[in-house]
Amino acid sequence: MTILPGYQHFNGRHWETGTICNALAYRGVAAPHTGQPFSEAFLMGVSGGVLMGYFSFAYSGHDPHVALLSRNTFDPLDTLLGRLGIVQHRRHATNAAKGLSNLAEVLEEGQPAIVWADAFSLPYTGLQPAADMWANFPIVVYGLDVARDKVWIADRAAVPLTVTPAELAAARARVKKDRFRVLTIEPPVPAKLASAVRQGIADCLRRYVEAPVKTAKANFGLAAYDHWADLLTTNKHRQSWSRVFPAGAPLYAGLSTAYDHFGIGVVAALRDRGLYADFLEEAAPILKRPALKEAATAFRACVPGWRALGEALLPETSRPLRRTRELLDQRRAVFIEKGERALPTRRRIDSRLSEIRRDLTKSFPLDGSEVRDLCVDIATQVRAIGNVERLAYEALRKAMAGRG
Numbered sequence: 001m002t003i004l005p006g007y008q009h010f011n012g013r014h015w016e017t018g019t020i021c022n023a024l025a026y027r028g029v030a031a032p033h034t035g036q037p038f039s040e041a042f043l044m045g046v047s048g049g050v051l052m053g054y055f056s057f058a059y060s061g062h063d064p065h066v067a068l069l070s071r072n073t074f075d076p077l078d079t080l081l082g083r084l085g086i087v088q089h090r091r092h093a094t095n096a097a098k099g100l101s102n103l104a105e106v107l108e109e110g111q112p113a114i115v116w117a118d119a120f121s122l123p124y125t126g127l128q129p130a131a132d133m134w135a136n137f138p139i140v141v142y143g144l145d146v147a148r149d150k151v152w153i154a155d156r157a158a159v160p161l162t163v164t165p166a167e168l169a170a171a172r173a174r175v176k177k178d179r180f181r182v183l184t185i186e187p188p189v190p191a192k193l194a195s196a197v198r199q200g201i202a203d204c205l206r207r208y209v210e211a212p213v214k215t216a217k218a219n220f221g222l223a224a225y226d227h228w229a230d231l232l233t234t235n236k237h238r239q240s241w242s243r244v245f246p247a248g249a250p251l252y253a254g255l256s257t258a259y260d261h262f263g264i265g266v267v268a269a270l271r272d273r274g275l276y277a278d279f280l281e282e283a284a285p286i287l288k289r290p291a292l293k294e295a296a297t298a299f300r301a302c303v304p305g306w307r308a309l310g311e312a313l314l315p316e317t318s319r320p321l322r323r324t325r326e327l328l329d330q331r332r333a334v335f336i337e338k339g340e341r342a343l344p345t346r347r348r349i350d351s352r353l354s355e356i357r358r359d360l361t362k363s364f365p366l367d368g369s370e371v372r373d374l375c376v377d378i379a380t381q382v383r384a385i386g387n388v389e390r391l392a393y394e395a396l397r398k399a400m401a402g403r404g
Contacts, residue, residue, distance in 0.1 A: 010158045027187065045280070124155075197287055228382050229386075266306055
């Protein structure tokens with residue numbers, strides 16, 4: 001049995017930045033600008049910070065859904081490690097036995113092991129496994145006891161999580177490119193701190209005005225707010241809500257996934273704006289740019305707008321939609337608070353959400369004109385957020401202008 005002594009690091013809330021936050025904290029690495037463990041906000045800012053991305057997808061056999069991106073999703077882990085000069089040590093294996101052996105070796109060396117695992121295959125997530133769905137993300141493994149058939153994990157919850165070695169092996173094997181990889185990391189290089197901050201901010205600024213995917217210019221940055229608002233109120237575009245999310249189960253899916261879908265959506269956006277404001281406050285003394293604190297205030301001012309958008313998507317005036325918002329909030333909160341012990345509660349919530357979907361499929365609570373009014377209300381709030389985020393972008397651009 002190998003459990004890292006004194007492991008109590010469960011502050012990370014996002015797969016990439018949270019995992020690195022937890023791993024560095026266990027290593028006792030202190031940020032030179034605070035004397036405290038590196039914050040997840042700081043790591044998020046260095047990785048590229050916030051962005052806006054709007055997409056909708058409709059796959060055969062599944063309800064259509066909204067993918068609302070609120071932070072850099074383009075290789076954030078390797079990006080932040082590279083910018084901070086963090087040396088990576090990777091061990092690869094082609095089979096589960098060697099993968100387990102490598103994991104055990106890392107733990108015996110006294111280091112937290114970062115592995116990639118499919119969230120749909122990890123029992124504590126409460127997700128239903130599906131042959132055509134997977135989502136591979138990094139997590140921290142800090143304990144292994146083969147005799148007791150137990151693995152200890154830190155993964156977004158504020159408490160320890162456990163699986164069996166077989167369950168972890170199945171999750172690690174799900175995606176070929178990440179199969180059985182184990183990563184350990186060295187501390188950041190203090191001399192790289194300022195350049196890492198500058199690069200992270202430059203990424204954020206660029207992605208507000210330049211799409212990271214050239215074929216999807218309207219879907220990213222400040223342009224995405226008007227694009228999404230237009231899709232909510234037009235009937236002509238093939239991706240318009242009237243076509244992709246007609247009243248019934250499709251519209252319910254669009255509203256609920258825009259709010260919260262597998263860790264992305266409105267709830268992630270309002271959290272990430274707050275985190276980014278925290279990052280900018282940390283960045284101000286590092287770069288000796290006091291104006292970054294004013295930019296932090298501007299990004300914090302975006303949070304109420306995102307909260308209002310959540311209420312526009314699942315409004316108080318409709319009991320089943322309001323209840324959906326409450327259930328999604330509860331589902332997320334109980335996982336963070338209780339981890340796998342929340343599984344019975346989360347299953348009850350999932351059952352209730354399925355019942356609401358069934359009911360709304362039979363009889364949607366809004367008629368045609370009310371659905372149009374709902375979409376107009378959502379579009380109005382989307383444009384309002386776009387206006388506030390443009391002010392935040394301008395404040396950040398001005399703070400970084402000139403020498404410094």
